[in-house]
Amino acid sequence: MDSNADHTTVIPEVRADVPRLDPAVPVDPAPGVGLAELEAHDITAWFGDHKVLDRVSLTMDAGRITALIGPSGCGKSTFLRILNRMHELVPSAQLAGEVRLDGEDIYDPAKRLIDARRAIGMVFQKPNPFPAMSIQENVLAGLKLTGTRMKRSDKDDLVESCLVKGGLWNEVKDRLDAPGGGLSGGQQQRLCIARSLAIRPRVLLMDEPCSALDPTSTRVIEETMLELAREVTIVIVTHNMQQAARVSDQCAFFLASQGQPGVIVEHGDTEAMFQSPQDSRTYDYVNGRFG
Numbered sequence: 001m002d003s004n005a006d007h008t009t010v011i012p013e014v015r016a017d018v019p020r021l022d023p024a025v026p027v028d029p030a031p032g033v034g035l036a037e038l039e040a041h042d043i044t045a046w047f048g049d050h051k052v053l054d055r056v057s058l059t060m061d062a063g064r065i066t067a068l069i070g071p072s073g074c075g076k077s078t079f080l081r082i083l084n085r086m087h088e089l090v091p092s093a094q095l096a097g098e099v100r101l102d103g104e105d106i107y108d109p110a111k112r113l114i115d116a117r118r119a120i121g122m123v124f125q126k127p128n129p130f131p132a133m134s135i136q137e138n139v140l141a142g143l144k145l146t147g148t149r150m151k152r153s154d155k156d157d158l159v160e161s162c163l164v165k166g167g168l169w170n171e172v173k174d175r176l177d178a179p180g181g182g183l184s185g186g187q188q189q190r191l192c193i194a195r196s197l198a199i200r201p202r203v204l205l206m207d208e209p210c211s212a213l214d215p216t217s218t219r220v221i222e223e224t225m226l227e228l229a230r231e232v233t234i235v236i237v238t239h240n241m242q243q244a245a246r247v248s249d250q251c252a253f254f255l256a257s258q259g260q261p262g263v264i265v266e267h268g269d270t271e272a273m274f275q276s277p278q279d280s281r282t283y284d285y286v287n288g289r290f291g
């Protein structure tokens with residue numbers, strides 16, 4: 001059970017105290033990063049004979065935060081894992097459809113798996129730093145996996161910039177050699193975000209990143225996400241309707257009817273999804289009437 005789930009709460013206004021991007025203003029890519037659009041087209045997914053998603057299509061705009069919402073078991077995490085080719089790690093898993101990163105099919109057989117994973121990073125529900133590695137080694141861990149070589153001074157700069165972007169620098173700058181496992185849960189999650197950023201992903205997928213955290217840590221991570229969206233496209237799965245309203249620009253509502261695979265019932269701008277949804281099931285869900 002997600003301790004942050006709060007479907008019964010009246011849907012809040014979008015929070016005013018955190019600077020948000022103006023959806024009307026095109027977002028400039030940060031130098032060397034480049035914002036990317038992620039497009040899923042007609043995604044159908046199975047575990048063995050069990051079809052869990054049916055022809056799901058969704059465009060996740062560059063430089064925006066898209067929240068995937070919906071009751072437990074409707075396929076949100078499966079969809080998220082399909083977006084960076086993690087679904088195929090499950091032996092019984094199958095998939096049909098396309099995922100395009102700026103128009104390029106990430107499942108193209110000519111493309112390397114590692115390139116998709118490098119371009120599309122993932123932060124998980126439970127913080128998973130390497131506990132015995134130092135804070136700075138954790139940030140740099142992805143570089144080893146991708147075979148990236150760097151001068152020491154460039155590494156130091158990268159550690160600092162990723163920890164700044166992850167909202168953790170001020171808390172750890174005097175103890176970069178301390179083990180990552182010694183940080184609090186919220187700090188560990190921000191360390192994982194910093195680690196994801198070090199390989200310069202173009203998209204960051206976040207699967208309930210705050211569900212194991214206290215409200216203060218949750219708020220810090222949400223602020224970090226709003227900052228990051230200036231340079232990384234973000235897709236977040238959340239059960240927390242207040243969080244979806246606070247951080248996301250766009251929302252997709254997933255639903256699986258009894259015994260049926262998950263579909264997207266409705267998607268669009270978050271404000272419209274919360275204030276004037278087109279489908280009565282969306283209205284009921286965001287107002288805590290089920291789920």
Ligand SMILES: Nc1ncnc2c1ncn2[C@@H]1O[C@H](COP(=O)(O)OP(=O)(O)OP(=O)(O)O)[C@@H](O)[C@H]1O
Binds near residue numbers: 073074076
């Ligand atoms: N590794 C797996 N093997 C077999 N079935 C799976 C596996 N992972 C998920 N499923 C099934 O796929 C369906 C969708 O699960 P998924 O975790 O994607 O839903 P969800 O909407 O993210 O749920 P929650 O909000 O509870 O995390 C469920 O019926 C689930 O039991």
